[in-house]
Amino acid sequence: QVQLVQSGGGLVQPGGSLRLSCAASGFTVDDYAIGWFRQAPGKEREGVSCIGSKDGTTYYANSVKGRFTTSRDKAKNTVYLQMNSLKPEETAVYYCATDGAPACTREVDEYDYWGQGTQVTVSS
Numbered sequence: 384q385v386q387l388v389q390s391g392g393g394l395v396q397p398g399g400s401l402r403l404s405c406a407a408s409g410f411t412v413d414d415y416a417i418g419w420f421r422q423a424p425g426k427e428r429e430g431v432s433c434i435g436s437k438d439g440t441t442y443y444a445n446s447v448k449g450r451f452t453t454s455r456d457k458a459k460n461t462v463y464l465q466m467n468s469l470k471p472e473e474t475a476v477y478y479c480a481t482d483g484a485p486a487c488t489r490e491v492d493e494y495d496y497w498g499q500g501t502q503v504t505v506s507s
Contacts, residue, residue: 385409385496387417387479392501395469399505403464405479405498412455413437416487417462418494419453421475421503431477432464433487442487447473469505476500 391403405417418433432453433442441453452465462479478501480494488494 385481385483387481387496387498389477389479389498389501392477392503394504394506396507397469397471397505399469400465400467401469401503403466403477403479403501403503405462405464407460407462407481410481410483411457412460412462413457414485415481415483416485417453417455418480418482418487418489419464420478420480420491421473422478423472423475426475428478428491430489430491433489434462435487436485440487442489466503469503471505471507473503474505475503477503 386408388406395401416435419431420428422428434453450468455462479498481496482493
């Protein structure tokens with residue numbers, strides 16, 4: 384069964400960094416695209432990043448471009464989201480997800496499998 388287990392959230396000061404992990408089971412991360420989303424209280428869930436299978440094509444929301452990087456580790460069957468220069472307004476629950484397809488999509492409703500989410504709080 385496809386499962387995604389997340390870790391790496393927590394409290395960080397503005398300008399600080401965190402790395403989120405998304406460990407997959409039931410499939411190989413080289414086969415499916417993995418997307419990252421976040422949802423702040425009272426707001427819609429928004430796409431943050433995505434990494435496609437095979438060729439590793441990546442997508443980043445304009446708001447995080449240049450600060451966030453997503454990558455995969457085949458040996459660990461894990462996808463990462465490195466978040467640098469974090470801002471207080473980026474406080475949210477962060478999710479990883481896959482739609483079981485190799486290409487990225489920004490449509491939230493396309494994703495079939497979701498990690499449990501992890502809280503990221505950016506505060507001084």
